[in-house]
Every structure is written in C-alpha cells, then in structure tokens.
Amino acid sequence: MATKKTSLTKHPLKILFVSSEVEGFAKTGGLADVAKSLPAALKKMGHDVRIVMPFYQTINGKDNAVAILSTELFVEPQPFAVSYQVMQLDEGNVPVYALDAPQYYDRPELYAENNQAYADNGERFTFLSAASLDLCEKLGFQPDVIHCNDWHTGLIPFLLKTRYAESDFFAKSKSVITIHNAVFKGVFNYDQYSLIPELIQRRYINAEMDPSHISMLKAGVAYADKVNAVSPNYASELLTHLGSHGMEADFQNRAKDLYGIINGCDYDDWNPETDAHIKQKFKANKVSLARGKKACRRDLQKQVNLPELDVPVYGMVCRLTEQKGLHYLIPVLEDFLLNDVQVVIVGTGDPTLASALRGISEQHSDKFAFVETYSNPLAHCVEAGVDFFMMPSEFEPCGLNQMYSLAYGTLPIVRSVGGLKDTVIDFDQTPLVATGFIYDAPTPEALLIKLQRSLLLYCQRPQEFKRLQQNAMACKFNWAESAEQYLDMYLGGEQSLVNEICNDKIGA
Ligand SMILES: Nc1ncnc2c1ncn2[C@@H]1O[C@H](COP(=O)(O)OP(=O)(O)O[C@H]2O[C@H](CO)[C@@H](O)[C@H](O)[C@H]2O)[C@@H](O)[C@H]1O
Structure with a gap:
C-alpha cells in the first residue's frame, strides 16, 4: 500500500x-x-x-x-x-x-x-x-x-x-x-x-x-x-x-x-502572535500571555459593554441552534452568574434561543453580554479575551472553535461528543497533560458542575490554570x-x- x-x-x-x-x-x-x-x-x-x-x-x-x-x-x-x-x-x-x-x-x-x-x-x-x-x-x-x-x-x-x-x-x-x-x-x-x-x-x-x-x-x-x-x-x-x-x-x-x-486549524488566521483583529498580540510565554490576555479582555469588555473587571470571563461564538447546546446552558446561566464571573455569547440563528439569551442579558447586564451578530473580528476578540470557551454541544462533528481556543490559551469546556472528544484533554482525568474540561451527560446540571469546576481551578489554583494554558497553546492541529x-x-x-x-x- x-x-x-x-x-x-x-x-x-x-x-x-x-x-x-x-x-x-x-x-x-x-x-x-x-x-x-x-x-x-x-x-x-x-x-x-x-x-x-x-x-x-x-x-x-x-x-x-x-x-x-x-x-x-x-x-x-x-x-x-x-x-x-x-x-x-x-x-x-x-x-x-x-x-x-x-x-x-x-x-x-x-x-x-x-x-x-x-x-x-x-x-x-x-x-x-x-x-x-x-x-x-x-x-x-x-x-x-x-x-x-x-x-x-x-x-x-x-x-x-x-x-x-x-x-x-x-x-x-x-x-x-x-x-x-x-x-x-x-x-x-x-x-x-x-x-x-x-x-x-x-x-x-x-x-x-x-x-x-x-x-x-x-x-x-x-x-x-x-x-x-x-x-x-x-x-x-x-x-x-x-x-x-x-x-x-x-x-x-x-x-x-x-x-x-x-x-x-488554520494558524495563518488563528494565531495570537499575528492576529490583526486583537488588541494586543501575545505569545505562549507566561509574561506575554498574561499581559496579552489582560489587554484583550479589557478590549472585549469595552466592545460588549461589560465592566472592565479582573474576573474570569467565559465565552461562546456559534450559530444559535440546538446542536450547539444552548438549551443546556440557558437553564443554568443565571445560577452560574451568581459567581464573580462574566459571560459573553456572540451568535445568530434560532429566534427562540436568541430571545432567551436577550432576556437574561437584560436582567444581568453587568455580567452577561449577548451580542446578536455575525462578526469574524469579534469572534477573534472573544477567543483572545476570554479565559474559558464553552461548547456544550448536543453533537459536534469536529468543532473548530475549541481548536481556536487552544491556540489562544483559552481553555475549552466541552461535551464529550464528536471531534470535541478527539481534541480536548480533560483536567479531571489527566491533570498533567490536560488542555480543558470534558463532561458526558447531556444535561444543564452536568454543564453547570463543569463550569463551577473550571472556576475553582481558576480561583484556587492559578498556577495550575496557567499550566493548562501552556498545554493548550502547545497543541497543534496542522492542516498539512x-x-x-x-x-x-x-x-x-x-x-x-x-x-x-x-x-x-x-x-x-
Ligand atoms: N456569530 C458568529 N460570528 C462570527 N463567527 C461565527 C459566528 N458563528 C459561527 N462563527 C464561526 O463559524 C465557524 C463555526 O465552525 P464550527 O466548526 O463550530 O461549526 P459548524 O457547526 O458551522 O460546522 C460544521 O462543520 C465544521 C467543519 O467541518 C465542523 O467542525 C462542525 O463540527 C460542524 O458542525 C467558526 O469559524 C466560528 O468562529
């Protein structure tokens, strides 16, 4: 052969x-x-x-x-x-x-x-x-x-x-x-x-x-x-x-x-070292990463009208469809927002999902921004400016945003389906080589548990969080x-x- x-x-x-x-x-x-x-x-x-x-x-x-x-x-x-x-x-x-x-x-x-x-x-x-x-x-x-x-x-x-x-x-x-x-x-x-x-x-x-x-x-x-x-x-x-x-x-x-x-992953388009859409370019080394992430977070907060605070930010960019698992996130989003966090969702699609997200953002405008638009530059700013990227997909043939997230030191939180399972390594199963968080059950509760888990890591073990960012940025999915x-x-x-x-x- x-x-x-x-x-x-x-x-x-x-x-x-x-x-x-x-x-x-x-x-x-x-x-x-x-x-x-x-x-x-x-x-x-x-x-x-x-x-x-x-x-x-x-x-x-x-x-x-x-x-x-x-x-x-x-x-x-x-x-x-x-x-x-x-x-x-x-x-x-x-x-x-x-x-x-x-x-x-x-x-x-x-x-x-x-x-x-x-x-x-x-x-x-x-x-x-x-x-x-x-x-x-x-x-x-x-x-x-x-x-x-x-x-x-x-x-x-x-x-x-x-x-x-x-x-x-x-x-x-x-x-x-x-x-x-x-x-x-x-x-x-x-x-x-x-x-x-x-x-x-x-x-x-x-x-x-x-x-x-x-x-x-x-x-x-x-x-x-x-x-x-x-x-x-x-x-x-x-x-x-x-x-x-x-x-x-x-x-x-x-x-x-x-x-x-x-x-x-097309690293000509999705690379924090060269990305023309983001506020400050950054490399994987700890100093550059910390500075770049902070500048990009501030810029994102400004763009989506969230207070410019040093809190962990969770993001999502997707078509608003059941496939992307918004029906798992919406029921627990307000619970999660009780924490000291911010959430940014960018997407267009199903009017019912959009209206539910709009309703929550009106109630929690200091913590949650829903931007109903299709914008490639904003998608880049989300990948660069958030700490965690959520993909609670019902199913996901491959998924690209988790790969983009990894490249920007943004930890993906994904359901164990399709290509998400092939590309993200779970912190709870193999902490040393982990690049993000994976969970199984197709329920809002299982997602909430994983979100809380990621927040604990961020707040209580910052060194370990940074190690995961390094692991993530070292992952390569080359088209060649x-x-x-x-x-x-x-x-x-x-x-x-x-x-x-x-x-x-x-x-x-
Ligand atoms: N509002 C918005 N603003 C800006 N950009 C937006 C956007 N909404 C979506 N995008 C962009 O569109 C792309 C979506 O790619 P995905 O792989 O996540 O999903 P999709 O389900 O469309 O593709 C299907 O095909 C791909 C390719 O094989 C599989 O990875 C995937 O699992 C399968 O469902 C990304 O580049 C994302 O940034």
Whole structure:
C-alpha cells in the first residue's frame, strides 16, 4: 500500500473541490473554514486543486471576478437548458470557480431568509452538482478526485455513476464525500430534481427517504468511492442511530470505506502572535500571555459593554441552534452568574434561543453580554479575551472553535461528543497533560458542575490554570497532517483507525 502511495503521489493529482461555501467568499459556518484551508494545504503539497462554489449575490470579491466560461447545462432527455457562467474569483493560490446562475444564487442569503429555507433549495443545489461536472468537461479539467462536501454536493457521486458512467472524460475520476454535519440531509420532493432525470428514472437509488422524497446526502454516501467524517470519533458515531440522525444503515453499508479525518486549524488566521483583529498580540510565554490576555479582555469588555473587571470571563461564538447546546446552558446561566464571573455569547440563528439569551442579558447586564451578530473580528476578540470557551454541544462533528481556543490559551469546556472528544484533554482525568474540561451527560446540571469546576481551578489554583494554558497553546492541529490523511484516502491507501472502530461496532 505504501508503495502505491509513493508512486502515485509522484504525479500531482487533479482535485475538484466542491463546496457550497468558502471562507473569504461566503460563509455561514465551519464548512467554509475547511473549504478554504484543506484545498490550500493540498495545493501546498503540489496537487492541482480547483474549488467550485455558487456565485452568490453576497459573495466577496465579486467586482474582481472574471467570466471564463459562458455556457448552458443541457439536461437530456428534458427539453430545456440552464444558462450559466463560470466566474473565476481573485484568490490566493487555489483557483475558485463560482457558478453564476442568477435564478438560483442572486439572492440576499445563502440558504434561507427570516429563518425560512428557500423553497427551491433542492433545485439550487442539484444545479451545483450537475454544473460542477459539466464545467470540468468544458474547461478541460479532468479530475482524478472530485471532493464533495455535505448534502449540497451529494448528487455528484450519483451522476458520476449514472450520467457519466460511460464517459471517457471521467473514466478515471473518483469521488469522495466529506460529512461535516449529517443532521442536514438535503431532503426534497422529486419535483426539485428535474435537472437530474436519472434520479427520477432510477427510483432504486438508495437515496429515498420515502416514496416521494430523495436525500442528497444519502445519495452521496451510497455512491461516493470513499466517505469521511471530520473526526475519527464522529465517524464512529455515524454508525449509530443517535450519532447519524437515523442514517446508521447508510453508513454501516459503507463502513469499509468510511474514514475519520480530523480538521486542522488554520494558524495563518488563528494565531495570537499575528492576529490583526486583537488588541494586543501575545505569545505562549507566561509574561506575554498574561499581559496579552489582560489587554484583550479589557478590549472585549469595552466592545460588549461589560465592566472592565479582573474576573474570569467565559465565552461562546456559534450559530444559535440546538446542536450547539444552548438549551443546556440557558437553564443554568443565571445560577452560574451568581459567581464573580462574566459571560459573553456572540451568535445568530434560532429566534427562540436568541430571545432567551436577550432576556437574561437584560436582567444581568453587568455580567452577561449577548451580542446578536455575525462578526469574524469579534469572534477573534472573544477567543483572545476570554479565559474559558464553552461548547456544550448536543453533537459536534469536529468543532473548530475549541481548536481556536487552544491556540489562544483559552481553555475549552466541552461535551464529550464528536471531534470535541478527539481534541480536548480533560483536567479531571489527566491533570498533567490536560488542555480543558470534558463532561458526558447531556444535561444543564452536568454543564453547570463543569463550569463551577473550571472556576475553582481558576480561583484556587492559578498556577495550575496557567499550566493548562501552556498545554493548550502547545497543541497543534496542522492542516498539512490532515491533508496527508486525505491524500491516503484519495489513493485508497491504508485503512484509517476508524475502520477498526467501525468493525467493532458493527461486528464485522
Ligand atoms: N456569530 C458568529 N460570528 C462570527 N463567527 C461565527 C459566528 N458563528 C459561527 N462563527 C464561526 O463559524 C465557524 C463555526 O465552525 P464550527 O466548526 O463550530 O461549526 P459548524 O457547526 O458551522 O460546522 C460544521 O462543520 C465544521 C467543519 O467541518 C465542523 O467542525 C462542525 O463540527 C460542524 O458542525 C467558526 O469559524 C466560528 O468562529
């Protein structure tokens, strides 16, 4: 197997990386971070990577985009065609091809307005899949690997094995799908799949949720050559009913091709020594860290209107959804605020969660700030300015903020799920090498106990708290290492550790 890898990697691979969002151009969450960093890491290894995404109305860098292709997607045997342009965006090293099809993407938001998903999301992202393959032929880019991400791109593996099954152009192309979040399955009525008539003809495709609905994610998992989750622990959770949100049979069927590859942290963006967003840059050494944290804490307190006090500050930056565990925090937040602490939460999303947080902040404006906004600069200031970062997630495929926290000497307090379990070392279990706090039970009480525990450490054993900060800042999750594992998977290389876990779980 090793020999195979060496000989194949002598030749750079051509990789088409398809994602509905990419950091720097359009982002709602962690998928965008990965879609920027992983292609860049693969490119650094010498591979020829091209990214494909939609040309959203709100995309950054729109004015510098250059049309490199004006064409039509013909959908035989349907009698119609969809006109589109491929716009090349001004990027770093990796070319980004944005699909300009105004009827699908010229809208104020990416997926939803006023918490209402666009009614034609099925058709919009069917187009993303179909046009990604169409443009390859027209631009003469013959990919060795087509790397799909989440449900938005799930029909690509299906198309490769149906529409393009006899195509010489794609004869050597393999597809992989990365699962960033299996709760979103991309389930739509057959009416939305008119761009993929193959789906309608072949009702046996393993992607049906019920007789009238198809899941794009199921299609991706069934037809991709390889499937991976964004952490080894999440890969093993996908084999269970709870962890896969009801798709365990689909993942169990692919267990032999299922990998778990942890995301990296982009230290070009998230590094307290170079971060242009924070008040005072700092290093890991104790003096620099103490001074930097203090200056950043003061700055954060100023920005969010909290008193500028020397008290421990707890933070959170996230989409406001049940996934992020706010329903565990909200019931105990006021109890926790009885302590001499401050809490800062930055996020947008579910109006009910937002209203509960707003209510608490109005009652406790001297201790709790809820900032209902999406702001990357503020996210950096939170990571730098707080002492603890809370992630009481219901589930968390990988999680990126705990890695950002570690880099800034901010101790994560996380629930033992998905990638959080793979990346944080618990103080109570292994105090010498610990980097944060982990707890199991999905309850507000268990979270409160861990919050109190972290506060005790901070107040009563400051030297030990500082040692944990040093441990945290020494952790590295380099994209170069994750990209090596992706390469192994592309090449059908060594089975990753997760396959052993999978085999245990399903008794294979
Ligand atoms: N209000 C706000 N202001 C500024 N920035 C904000 C913000 N809300 C969120 N962000 C940013 O968005 C990103 C969120 O990343 P996560 O990995 O935590 O979550 P997400 O659930 O979106 O991603 C899914 O995909 C990723 C990538 O694989 C997995 O890590 C994760 O577990 C999975 O759920 C971070 O960069 C965060 O700072």
